[in-house]
Amino acid sequence: MDAVDRQLLALLQEDATRPYTALGEAVGLSAGATHERVRKLRERGVIRRTAAEVDPAAIGRNVLAFVMVDSTRWVGDSGDRFAAIPEIEEAHVIAGSASVLVKVRTSTTQQLQDVLRRIYAIEGVSGTQATVVLETFFERPVSP
Numbered sequence: 001m002d003a004v005d006r007q008l009l010a011l012l013q014e015d016a017t018r019p020y021t022a023l024g025e026a027v028g029l030s031a032g033a034t035h036e037r038v039r040k041l042r043e044r045g046v047i048r049r050t051a052a053e054v055d056p057a058a059i060g061r062n063v064l065a066f067v068m069v070d071s072t073r074w075v076g077d078s079g080d081r082f083a084a085i086p087e088i089e090e091a092h093v094i095a096g097s098a099s100v101l102v103k104v105r106t107s108t109t110q111q112l113q114d115v116l117r118r119i120y121a122i123e124g125v126s127g128t129q130a131t132v133v134l135e136t137f138f139e140r141p142v143s144p
Contacts, residue, residue, distance in 0.1 A: 001046065001144075004029065008037060009046070009144035016050045061105040063112050063132065068098035069119060070127040075099050081122045087115045098129065 007027045011018060024034035041047045056062070069075070075093075082091040082102060090103040102119070106112045109132070116128050 001041075005037060005041060005046075006144040008034065009041070012038070012047070012050075013141045013144070056105055060107045063106045063109055064136070065104045065106075065112055065130045065132045067102045067104055067116065067119065067131075068129040069100035069102060069125055070097075070129070071099040071124045072126045073124040075122070075124045078122055078124065082119070085115060085118050087111065088119075104130075 004027050008023060011023055011026055020031040020034045020038070023029075023038075024031045027034065029037070038047070056064070076099070078100075079091060082088055082100065087104050087106050088102045089105055092101045093099065094101045104112060104115050106115060112130065112132070116130060119125060119128055
C-alpha cells in the first residue's frame with residue numbers, strides 16, 4: 001500500500017459515495033486507474049465493506065454501554081452467541097479481569113437490562129459490569 005492508496009482510503013472514509021472521477025482528481029489519477037486501485041483494495045480486504053453511517057440518536061438508540069463480561073471458562077469461541085444479540089454492535093475477547101468486552105446500544109435502560117440478562121444466559125458467563133456512556137466526545141475511523 002502506497003501513499004495514493006492511503007489518500008484514497010482517507011477520502012473514502014470521509015465520503016464513500018464520491019465518484020471515481022472526483023477521487024482521481026484528488027489523488028492525481030484517472031477515474032479508471034482510481035477504480036482499479038479501489039477494486040484491488042477491496043480484493044485484498046483492506047476495504048471490508050461500504051456502509052452508511054447512521055446517527056444512533058436519530059433512530060432512538062440513545063443508550064450506549066460498554067459491558068465487561070466475566071466468565072467461568074473460556075468464552076472466546078462464543079462469538080456467534082454474542083452476535084445473536086442484535087443490540088451488541090461489537091464484541092472483543094480481551095485480556096485482563098474480564099473475558100469479553102461488548103459495545104451495546106439500546107433505546108432505554110430497561111432494554112439494556114434485558115440485553116444484560118441475555119448476555120448472562122450465555123453458557124460460561126458468570127457476570128457483567130456495564131458502564132453507561134453519558135456523552136461521546138468523538139468516534140474516529142481507523143486512520144490509513
